[in-house]
Amino acid sequence: MNKLLYIICFFLILSCDQKDDHELDINYQYEEENSKEKDIYYLIVNNYTPYTCYVECDGRVIISLNPNKTANNIKISTKNKSFQISYKNYPYTYSYDEKVPGNQGEKYIINIKDPDFPECEKKKVFYVSVKNNEQYTYKICTERGSLISNISPNETRTITLSAGEHILEFEQAEGHTFPPTVYSKIVSGNSCDNKNISIP
Missing domain, CATH: 2.60.40.1120 (Carboxypeptidase-like, regulatory domain)
Structure with a gap:
């Protein structure tokens, strides 16, 4: 009887170990896939001006950033490498273009500064x-x-x-x-x- 119990316990332990190993493999693959998002890079935008600023791409606003604020790790498609920066409530209409290489998985920083224009x-x-x-x-x-x-x-x-x-x-x-x-x-x-x- 003791021998039979021992054999049953052995097979139960073996089946549990195999299940755990299988689940670990699935989780590992899932995390690995998520950590390598395809066709995405990350943008950090620092607004060093006293104005609300807009970062636009292909005619749409990606982010509106309040004065003296930072936006971290904005996910951007690698297809988008050029941005238009514009200023809200600036004394006149002004915008300029900013470009980044846009390589997959990389991080890029855009620093928005107050333009030094004459009065x-x-x-x-x-x-x-x-x-x-x-x-x-x-x-x-x-x-x-x-x-x-x-x-x-x-x-x-x-x-x-x-x-x-x-x-x-x-x-x-x-x-x-x-x-x-x-x-x-x-x-x-x-x-x-x-x-x-x-x-x-």
């Missing part, structure tokens, strides 16, 4: 140098009559205007009988342009 670009303004060729002082005004500046005879004065088209009026401020002489000129410019006009 005229941020504020969307341009500059106009006005030369007064007349013998009298003139007022430089907007088309709605708001005074921008006065300009003396033979003086050159630089004024700042928002990017776009403007109508400037130059009204004689002295040495005139009623009504004063008024000149109108159209001037337009893009951000940071320098333009020259004269009176008359």
Whole structure:
């Protein structure tokens, strides 16, 4: 009887060992397959700006990243190697492209920094140098009559205007009988342009 119990126990132990070994093999293969995701690489994005930034690929937003934040291990298809970075609430519309090699299983870092642009670009303004060729002082005004500046005879004065088209009026401020002489000129410019006009 003891011999029979011994044999039964032996076969039970043997069958349990085989089952455990089989389960371990399955789990090992499953973990190995998951650790090698096909056609995927990982992106780390650091936003070092005071603005919310968007990382886009093929016209869709992959991630929206708050100011001074980091996003780790974003899974990206190896087909996507180029990204467009844009800024929300930036003083003007601005974006740029960022590229990575995109090799499977690799990690890449994109550091987003605050662009170092001149104030005229941020504020969307341009500059106009006005030369007064007349013998009298003139007022430089907007088309709605708001005074921008006065300009003396033979003086050159630089004024700042928002990017776009403007109508400037130059009204004689002295040495005139009623009504004063008024000149109108159209001037337009893009951000940071320098333009020259004269009176008359």
